Amino acid sequence: MxxxxxxxxxxxxxxxxxxxxxxxxxxxxxxxxxxxxxxxxxxxxxxxxxxxxxxxxxxxxxxxxxxxxxxxxxxxxxxxxxxxxxxxxxxxxxxxxxxxxxxxxxxxxxxTQSGVFKLSLNAQGSVLSWTELPTSRFYQLETTPCASGCTDTEQLTWQAVSLSSNAARYDVSAQKMAALYRVRACFSDTVCSEWSNNLLYDPNAQTLSYEVNRLFINGYKVLFRLAGDSCKTTENGMYWYVDYGKSDGAVKYNLLKAAQAGKRRIFVKVPSCLPGKYQEVIDVYQDY
Known part of the structure; x- marks a missing residue:
């Protein structure tokens, strides 16, 4: 016609x-x-x-x-x-x-804007993985170094990470410096999903196990200190924090609150200590 x-x-x-x-x-x-x-x-x-x-x-x-x-x-x-x-x-x-x-x-x-597209680390903390989307043709992974703790996410400069396959995973075990990662799925070169959550990988991260001796909410931050922790203390006035606005924020807060009420030790995975800064923790869990 x-x-x-x-x-x-x-x-x-x-x-x-x-x-x-x-x-x-x-x-x-x-x-x-x-x-x-x-x-x-x-x-x-x-x-x-x-x-x-x-x-x-x-x-x-x-x-x-x-x-x-x-x-x-x-x-x-x-x-x-x-x-x-x-x-x-x-x-x-x-x-x-x-x-x-x-x-x-x-x-x-x-x-994926509903929040199901998430970036996470495996239990050993060495492999990034994310939700696999069957309709996507490829994934875009980006990273930015975190020498300053990545506290101001608006000022970050993101760089592309080369992926050798279309698998929804990336091995970070060879990385020597702390860095944030984010990922998105793409239908074409110009049609992509929203970026996932920002995820911190820190090769020097450690897990603390202490009782919670100070816990309160300030805006979207759940601020807390741990008894026996030498990084965030009364002397330096700093705190660890959980972002209550994130999807798992309420769960982490409830774990901290229950541990404080029961005077039980809580396990908190934290990044490399920056004594003069508030720092977001990587994970909070209880080993019953």
Whole structure:
């Protein structure tokens, strides 16, 4: 079909594609609603989903008259969509695609924003791993050195880490300096997920085991000191802290609170000591 067909039927205007109601939780299906603006002269709409190889395929078996569509997926990931208007000719045949209308700008749906895309260290503290997204083509891992403790995350300079494979893991055991890492999944060179959490790897990290002798909340920081710890003391006025705003912040706070109330030792994994700074701990756990 030639472009002259579109001229005869009046070229359809560009439609805008929006999404709302993204519902995504770990171990559950992902669902969201796509909605688009009406196009003057359009009788139906063609909604397409992009694939990992760059091709587009129709979401429905045939064009639909509605201006929205509920999408359900079995797993988290990156999904990309576009929509265009369709017209009916005198024989009620529906015509869609580039010959009669422009497609909307692609819309990226990133279900990983729900918080399921996480970066973590294994139990030995030597391998970074992250949530594997089956819809992604590759991962981007970045790092920044933490000689100053990485307390001001807005001033960090991130550098790309070369990954030898598309596996959702990276061995950091050979690294000699403390550094932050973050990762994201990419559908293409320009379409990527949100960055994961920032994760500190410190080859000199140590695990402290003391009773909690001072614990309070200041904003989103849970500040505390440990009896017997020589790094954060009454003399230097410094504290370890847990970020209550993070997904595991409340769990760590409750562990500290229970240990303080029961006068029990708590295990706290901490980075290299900087006596003159407040420092975020790496982990808090109880060995019952």
């Amino acid at each position: 030639s472009k002259s067909f579109a001229t005869n039927y009046n070229w359809l205007a560009l439609s805008s594609l929006l999404s709302f109601g993204i519902c995504a939780a770990e171990q559950q299906e992902v669902s969201f609603t796509l909605q688009w603006s009406s196009v003057e002269g359009a009788t139906h709409y063609l909604l397409e989903e992009g694939s990992r190889d760059g091709a587009w395929q129709s979401v429905h078996n045939e064009p639909i008259a509605a201006q929205k569509s509920v999408i359900r997926k079995n797993s988290h990931g990156l999904y990309i969509y576009r929509v265009s208007g369709c017209i009916s000719d005198s024989s009620n045949t529906i015509h869609c695609g580039n010959d009669v209308a422009e497609f909307s700008d692609p819309l990226i749906i990133d279900s």
